[in-house]
Ligand SMILES: Nc1ccn([C@@H]2O[C@H](COP(=O)(O)OP(=O)(O)OP(=O)(O)O)[C@@H](O)[C@H]2O)c(=O)n1
């Protein structure tokens with residue numbers, strides 16, 4: 001498909017409670033640059049992406065405009081929006097502002113700064129081909145299902161278990177419909193593809209990603225991130 005128009009929504013309106021830092025984790029600096037700026041950079045440099053929609057906390061819109069978008073001279077940002085209570089609410093704000101002429105919508109966590117151009121392109125290719133795909137990696141550990149009393153109740157076959165990352169990439173009309181239905185139902189999911197699983201009768205393709213595409217969540221992840229940048 002030639003001339004495919006792609007918009008990425010970057011939800012970055014979270015508080016980063018699990019990080020226990022004095023500022024939201026996406027604004028923590030590594031080598032003087034905020035984590036969110038590394039994330040935006042990945043999409044700014046990717047030729048397949050035309051538009052970036054940034055969704056941030058209400059109090060952070062001006063800061064992001066001045067200290068991230070203007071300072072790092074990002075050219076593809078078409079909107080800086082206020083996010084909502086949950087990640088899903090923030091993404092929905094972005095979905096409502098995707099330009100009419102966009103064919104493909106990517107959704108990528110602001111706190112996932114090490115996504116590579118190759119992975120972005122692969123999800124776009126699969127999004128075009130299948131309508132919906134997510135990036136993920138096979139789990140390395142054995143995973144147990146445990147009940148509320150910490151008793152093991154099941155050990156699923158590891159060959160079928162993947163840890164899910166972003167980008168999650170969709171044809172615009174599909175992800176828009178899934179989000180509209182979920183928001184109407186007050187159904188809250190932990191990733192975008194769950195909404196497509198619940199509301200649309202289509203297969204979602206798993207695209208094999210890279211282990212370094214971590215989401216910065218707790219303090220240990222900052223150590224990994226610093227090492228990654230310095231290697
Ligand atoms: N209301 C929210 C909550 C989360 N996010 C964003 O969604 C991504 C993934 O969420 P997560 O890692 O859970 O971030 P936080 O909610 O900030 O973390 P925590 O759960 O530890 O508070 C992050 O880029 C985060 O900023 C968002 O845009 N709006």
Ligand SMILES: C[C@](O)(CO)[C@H](O)COP(=O)(O)O
Pocket residue numbers: 087109163164165166190191192215
């Ligand atoms: C979308 C996601 O990054 C996939 O791993 C993840 O589910 C975000 O969820 P969190 O619970 O807000 O960390």
